[in-house]
Amino acid sequence: MTTVTSPLAGRVIGLAAVPDPVFSGSMVGPGTAVDPLPEPTVAVxxxxxxxxSLHPHAFVVVDPLGHGVLTHLGIDTVQLNGDGFELVAAKGDTVRRGDPVVRWDPAAVVRAGKSAVCPVVALEATADALSDVLMDSAVRSGDTLFNWI
Incomplete structure (x- = not known):
């Protein structure tokens, strides 16, 4: 089993509330989403x-069991061309849960006209492979979002 934790602090809103049909329809995979606090932070x-996979707006970490977890920092943030994002890790890096990956400012994303909501998705999984999925809760960086069985 893999425990997937929150890459940032904020409020869990669930994938259905994400303002993008690809994520809200779980087309990328099941999971949940975090509406981050409106302050500069580091996604871990x-x-x-x-x-x-590592881009200014998104990254994928594959665990030792082969589970790929996508963290997408905001919606349509690829259109910002990296503005407001700073990579603090590199593709190919081995990371531990909680290690910094991308520094960014959710409030700046909102000022640019984009949503700062962050889907956290279990890639190539089915909904029944996840348990204890948070849907509505305040979280700190490192709090459990769901378990991947």
């Missing part, structure tokens, strides 16, 4: 593993 690794 939600699991132990290897960063296999």
């Amino acid at each position: 690794a939600p699991v132990d593993g290897i960063i296999v």
Whole structure:
């Protein structure tokens, strides 16, 4: 089992509340989403593993069981071309849960006209593979979001 923790502090709102049909419809995979606090922060690794994909607005960490967890920092933030995001890790890095990956400012994302909501998704999983999925709760960085069985 893999425990997936929150990459940042905020309020869990669930995937259905994400303002993007690809995420809200779980097309990328099941999981949940965090509406971050409106202050500069660092998104951290939600699991132990290897960063296999890294962009200013999103990253994927694959754990030792082969589970890929996507953290997407905001919605349509790829359109910001990296403005307001700073990579503090590199693709291929081995990370521990809680290690810093991307420094960013959710309030700046909102000022740019984008949503700061952050989907945290279990890639290539089915909804029944997850348990204890948080849907509505305040979280701190490192709090459990769901378990991947």
